[in-house]
Amino acid sequence: MGADRGVRVPFNYLPQQFADPAPIMAAIAEVVASGDFTLGAVVTAFEAAFAAKTGAAHAIGVNSGTDGIKLSLRAVGVGPGDEVITAANTFVATVGAIAELGAKPVFVDVDDSLCLDLDALPAAIGPATKAIVPVHLSGTMADMAALNALAARHGVPVVEDACQAFMTLQDGRMAGTWGAAGIYSMHPLKFLNIWGDGGVIVTDDDALAAQLRLLRNHGLADRDTVVLMGTNSRLDSLQAAVALKMLPQADAIVARRNAIAARYDAAFAGLPGLRIPRRHPDVRHSFVTYQLFCDRRDALAVHCGAQGIEYKIHYPVPIYRQPALAEVLPAGARFPETDRQAAETLTLPVHQYLDDDQVEHVIATIRGFALGEAEAAQ
Missing domain, CATH: 3.90.1150.10 (Aspartate Aminotransferase, domain 1)
Structure with missing residues (x-):
């Protein structure tokens, strides 16, 4: 059968996905009417729905997948001079997040599944290694059971870059839920896409979740109490409204x-x-x-x-x-x-x-x- 030259196959599908924006606009109108623009009820509702979807105990909305990686690495103790292992084929965001903390990326080659070559990983682990960031590129997934076992033997935390892997499963368990924390992107080119930048961190660790919530919001325990020096990386309430409509x-x-x-x-x-x-x-x-x-x-x-x-x-x-x-x-x-x-x-x-x-x-x-x-x- 020959190809039909009259058929067009677009790569970008966003105009079709959002061809009828009325339901999303109605949800945004509700947020506008409430005046609840910063870490409000819609963000809380989205986080609860996302946690339920992934099977994680906690979901923390942040302003991008990149920030999600950076804050998660900081929360597990990565700082200036530390080494963080990741895949040599990843997008710049993974490495940028490491660099922003003053840490050094240590690259490992991948195999023909597009993910970390676990046979090459042990040689990269050294005394300065403070985290491993597997990258679930293209929506596939590294062998997390084997990777976690290796990381545990060396006492190194795993932070999953699952920015491209929402809805990917290994043995029925969602990518991003295997490590200390997992990060997803909601950039318009990702699987769960919104109308701008946004990200989500998931974790089963109560203490880590509490620290991440502080880190994303200037370290504020309440309006007037700064308990650590954080940053401004909140998920926008309007984008949370879009995400809630897309999640089902x-x-x-x-x-x-x-x-x-x-x-x-x-x-x-x-x-x-x-x-x-x-x-x-x-x-x-x-x-x-x-x-x-x-x-x-x-x-x-x-x-x-x-x-x-x-x-x-x-x-x-x-x-x-x-x-x-x-x-x-x-x-x-x-x-x-x-x-x-x-x-x-x-x-x-x-x-x-x-x-x-x-x-x-x-x-x-x-x-x-x-x-x-x-x-x-x-």
């Missing part, structure tokens, strides 16, 4: 994304020049993005664009190779799997608003490219 859609969204991804996986398996990231059988992926490895990624990207398929490349220059990190890393540090993925990864549309014709168009386009390349090489 999560189950339907993850089901549709998994159905589309399963069709992609079945269609692309075994094609010459293409590889699917490793899927762990005990993980229910949320597919905030769908990524494919391709030997001739740039040529495939041009082909997709010509066929009306929008795509992204995450991330063409790994974070550890960025100029801002030049003075932090040991000379000659290289992470081969991270580099390979940066050169080969193409991100395809997988959102819940794709119809069957669009999905089939993506499949036919990718298959046509791979099989045509193979035939031309003969």
